[in-house]
Amino acid sequence: MLLRLPPSLHYPITVTSLLKQPGDAVERDEALFWYVYQTTVTEGDGLGNKVEVKRKFPTKFESTVDGEIVQWKVAKGDVIDEPVDVLEIDEPCAHEVQFGGLCAECGKDMTESSYNTEVTDIMRAPIQMAHDNTTLTVSAREATRVEEDAKRRLLSTRKLSLVVDLDQTIIHATVDPTVGEWMQDKDNPNYQALSDVRVFQLVDDGPGMRGCWYYVKLRPGLESFLENVSEMFELHIYTMGTRSYAQHIASIIDPDRKLFGDRILSRDESGSLTAKNLHRLFPVDTKMVVIIDDRGDVWRWSPNLIKVSPYEFFVGIGDINSSFLPKKQELGKSGDKPAPKPSKGALEEHHVNGATAKTDEQSEVSTLEQLVTMGGGDNPRLLQEQSDAQEESIMHQVEDRPLLQKQRELDAEDDAAESGSDSSSSMDESQDMSKHRHHLLEDNDRELFDLEVRLERVHRNFFDEYDRQKSRGLGGRVAALRGEKAPSKEKDVDLKLVPDIKDIMPLIKRPVLTGVVLVFSGVLPLGTDTQNADISLWAKSFGVAISQKINGRTTHLVAGRNRTAKVREATRYSKIQIVTTQWLLDCLTQWKRLPEEPYLLPVHPEDRGEPISPDSKEMAEGSWISSDDEAMAESVDEEMSQFAGIDATSPIGYDEEQQAAVHDELKEFLGSDDESESDTDVSVLDEIPSPGKKRKREEDESADDVETDNPSEEVDVHGSRLAQRIKRSYERSTGLKEVASAGVESAFKQAQAQAQVPSDTDADTPEEPTSQPQEPVEEDDDELEREMMAAFEDGEEPADDEKIANENE
Amino acid sequence: MFFLKEEIKVITLHPSYFGPNMREYLINRLNEEEEGRCTGDHFVICVMDMVDIGEGRVLPGLGQAEYTIKYRAIIWKPFRGETVDAIVTSVKPTGIFTLAGPLSVFIARKNIPSDIKWEPNTVPPQYTDHADQVIEKGTSLRLKILGVKPDVAAINAIGTIKEDYLGPL
Numbered sequence: 001m002l003l004r005l006p007p008s009l010h011y012p013i014t015v016t017s018l019l020k021q022p023g024d025a026v027e028r029d030e031a032l033f034w035y036v037y038q039t040t041v042t043e044g045d046g047l048g049n050k051v052e053v054k055r056k057f058p059t060k061f062e063s064t065v066d067g068e069i070v071q072w073k074v075a076k077g078d079v080i081d082e083p084v085d086v087l088e089i090d091e092p093c094a095h096e097v098q099f100g101g102l103c104a105e106c107g108k109d110m111t112e113s114s115y116n117t118e119v120t121d122i123m124r125a126p127i128q129m130a131h132d133n134t135t136l137t138v139s140a141r142e143a144t145r146v147e148e149d150a151k152r153r154l155l156s157t158r159k160l161s162l163v164v165d166l167d168q169t170i171i172h173a174t175v176d177p178t179v180g181e182w183m184q185d186k187d188n189p190n191y192q193a194l195s196d197v198r199v200f201q202l203v204d205d206g207p208g209m210r211g212c213w214y215y216v217k218l219r220p221g222l223e224s225f226l227e228n229v230s231e232m233f234e235l236h237i238y239t240m241g242t243r244s245y246a247q248h249i250a251s252i253i254d255p256d257r258k259l260f261g262d263r264i265l266s267r268d269e270s271g272s273l274t275a276k277n278l279h280r281l282f283p284v285d286t287k288m289v290v291i292i293d294d295r296g297d298v299w300r301w302s303p304n305l306i307k308v309s310p311y312e313f314f315v316g317i318g319d320i321n322s323s324f325l326p327k328k329q330e331l332g333k334s335g336d337k338p339a340p341k342p343s344k345g346a347l348e349e350h351h352v353n354g355a356t357a358k359t360d361e362q363s364e365v366s367t368l369e370q371l372v373t374m375g376g377g378d379n380p381r382l383l384q385e386q387s388d389a390q391e392e393s394i395m396h397q398v399e400d401r402p403l404l405q406k407q408r409e410l411d412a413e414d415d416a417a418e419s420g421s422d423s424s425s426s427m428d429e430s431q432d433m434s435k436h437r438h439h440l441l442e443d444n445d446r447e448l449f450d451l452e453v454r455l456e457r458v459h460r461n462f463f464d465e466y467d468r469q470k471s472r473g474l475g476g477r478v479a480a481l482r483g484e485k486a487p488s489k490e491k492d493v494d495l496k497l498v499p500d501i502k503d504i505m506p507l508i509k510r511p512v513l514t515g516v517v518l519v520f521s522g523v524l525p526l527g528t529d530t531q532n533a534d535i536s537l538w539a540k541s542f543g544v545a546i547s548q549k550i551n552g553r554t555t556h557l558v559a560g561r562n563r564t565a566k567v568r569e570a571t572r573y574s575k576i577q578i579v580t581t582q583w584l585l586d587c588l589t590q591w592k593r594l595p596e597e598p599y600l601l602p603v604h605p606e607d608r609g610e611p612i613s614p615d616s617k618e619m620a621e622g623s624w625i626s627s628d629d630e631a632m633a634e635s636v637d638e639e640m641s642q643f644a645g646i647d648a649t650s651p652i653g654y655d656e657e658q659q660a661a662v663h664d665e666l667k668e669f670l671g672s673d674d675e676s677e678s679d680t681d682v683s684v685l686d687e688i689p690s691p692g693k694k695r696k697r698e699e700d701e702s703a704d705d706v707e708t709d710n711p712s713e714e715v716d717v718h719g720s721r722l723a724q725r726i727k728r729s730y731e732r733s734t735g736l737k738e739v740a741s742a743g744v745e746s747a748f749k750q751a752q753a754q755a756q757v758p759s760d761t762d763a764d765t766p767e768e769p770t771s772q773p774q775e776p777v778e779e780d781d782d783e784l785e786r787e788m789m790a791a792f793e794d795g796e797e798p799a800d801d802e803k804i805a806n807e808n809e
Numbered sequence: 810m811f812f813l814k815e816e817i818k819v820i821t822l823h824p825s826y827f828g829p830n831m832r833e834y835l836i837n838r839l840n841e842e843e844e845g846r847c848t849g850d851h852f853v854i855c856v857m858d859m860v861d862i863g864e865g866r867v868l869p870g871l872g873q874a875e876y877t878i879k880y881r882a883i884i885w886k887p888f889r890g891e892t893v894d895a896i897v898t899s900v901k902p903t904g905i906f907t908l909a910g911p912l913s914v915f916i917a918r919k920n921i922p923s924d925i926k927w928e929p930n931t932v933p934p935q936y937t938d939h940a941d942q943v944i945e946k947g948t949s950l951r952l953k954i955l956g957v958k959p960d961v962a963a964i965n966a967i968g969t970i971k972e973d974y975l976g977p978l
Contacts, residue, residue: 097903097904097917097918097919099915099917099965099967100913100915100958100960100963100965101958101960101965102956102957102958102965102966102967103956103967104903104904104915104916104917104919104920104967105917105919105920105967106955106956107889107955107956107967108956109956109958111958129901129903130899130901130903130906132899133899133906135913135915135965136901136903136904136906136915138903142903146902146903149902149927150902150929153929153930157930256932257932257933258932261932261933261934262899262933262946
């Protein structure tokens, strides 16, 4: 080891004599050489005066390490101006492996420090290498050596490393005692699904949870999955559960310990309670490591990660060990449900499909989870709080029995559905589904089968690449041999050729959805960064581009809920597919671009905007205003100027008739804004009475005419539109009648198209479309109303389908 | 090395325990709290006998009684150079983790004879010289302690089997 001078010396220094010769043994704190340095000191001259004089002081330099001197790098008389290496010392032990503050090789105490210590010896071995032990640390060199050995071994058996998460990835666990009761009860509707649930008890799991029983459901196909995957991968467990929890799970999924061995890392050893770090297991490099986990954020979306869809067997339980992880970002599922209608509320209030349950649970623990996100992992108080939080949530589960309650709700719902079968169903699909469901727990997860295929593919691509590199490398080596210089170490050459999984995986993933330009609507809560949200990062790893606003390049609108301004806007582009969030999720989990048809969002007929003709300039330039956009206000000016630009290049002209129709339509558009829309939307629309916009309207109008040649169909569409309007107006607490009549009126006018244009219509100031004066109801209105009622009773689905079909044409 | 050591422990007793079985209760309490404890310096193996339970003193203002108990216990203090028998808990490429009773001892790869090699491909992984010596999880080892480091509530030790008569039993 080269001994370097510390920066704290008083430079420049002059070496005056060397005290040791090469071959001499030195101990720590033993003097190595004398040097002098010069400094200014204040001295008294004996007469009470103080004089500043320059003095030289001779000093000894002492060794900071033990060992034998190999070679001096300085000589007597040298003047040293800065920290340099002064001599080489051969240490008997470099303390590369340390165990609990001791050097594991020589047994010396590493924590000792003295006046001469600059860096304690503990810093020589900073890397934790063992899965199950935090007291053992090694140096970077030792870690590299061990890891290279491991890599050679893996390459020779053509395996990769696979880090496996437990909770919600390959198993789902709960402490809800209801499960135990159901398992005993043969008559229970869930009995069948629970038949292979394993049970264990954790005795020493902290105070308060003493003797808690855990119920573990293995993900379907797990056994064969692990069996097959273990032939291609060396498996590691990395969980945020406690050590004893991990051990119990491991003995369930791998009773012989031949899959995982003792390569189990739990939160006791993880080092961080909020994130998982691959470097904890593979400190040197992660070229040959694949991760499977249901959470991407805890891995910071590492390129080694294959995110799987979370396994949720025990509905609404979530991840029992997640109180240690940062709060999960929800995909706006809470917005899925329409608010229960006051008129028939009691019947429809409880849906069991996980989403609602999850939000409930989250709101319960959210304050505690805030604590988790607040600070780092090392704070003991925080740790205590987190443990308390977990304990509390577990106690909640044990006491509240969420599953039992859900089943009760489900049963009640079933009963209600039977008795009141004539009650009209709402638009929501999940609600329809839950009606046919009689047991709460479903056992139909297929993720692992898909996952196995994906892992196989990654493995194959990796070793194809490796073989290719190797054959190329071999050619190079033959040339090297011919050049009479034998390579020093063949093995190392091999290691250098190892391709990086971080390059291989994106190569597979990226082409999957390349070319897709997404806009989210109702998926992420307002105010989140759409570029860095979990779902966005995940989607981006598959080549998806995410944009804020809908424009000509947009290919897909991913809508978390129906009837948003963006959905309305997207219908105007024939190219944009409006799909549910599930489409994206399924694409991402299956690594395939799935056909959009099964996932198309049933767009509300009233939201269907008139399509923009493909050659229109706005397709390329103009982007519509959506109420969800925060940046909208700022962009208004820009958009206006854009419109103005269009105006300048393309002269427009339209007669009064058309103008009135345009105003009508604009008014209707405003009127159809439901209560969820912000006021700013309206005001912005008011601010843009620019001719460019009107021109667009006009275009739309004509397009509409072409599209709806069949008058009966059109009436039908309007009928259902009306039905919606009326229905919605019932929900409103004020101005019911006016809204209804306004809706009827405007739709009526729409139906008449350009044939008959009402002359009054306060078109120039459509600020209060809902409170306009009532007009005498005409005969046609009655007819429409009848149709509307028919549509209302039939349900809106047929109309919707028709509309979709219309669009697809 | 084992010692018989006289120690003193102060136990405060809640008034609800005052009664005929107080003595048994104190003994139980002493056994529970002391046996198996690691002071950082030594392990208390077993409380042998009560030398003196002393007279209880009621604490002013609390009503609780304080007993100063003198007792004898067998303690084990591991020393450098001591040879102990241990059981392997896990084997790693960097070395072997063992437990000698309550004491965790790590044997670094450097302190394993060079003919005993790391063999990761077996299930479970092992150190072996491909003859009669196999070290895997559960194997009994005789090792020599190279260094001992007291911690707050544990003792860590380093061992070696790279000497004559050491290694798997």
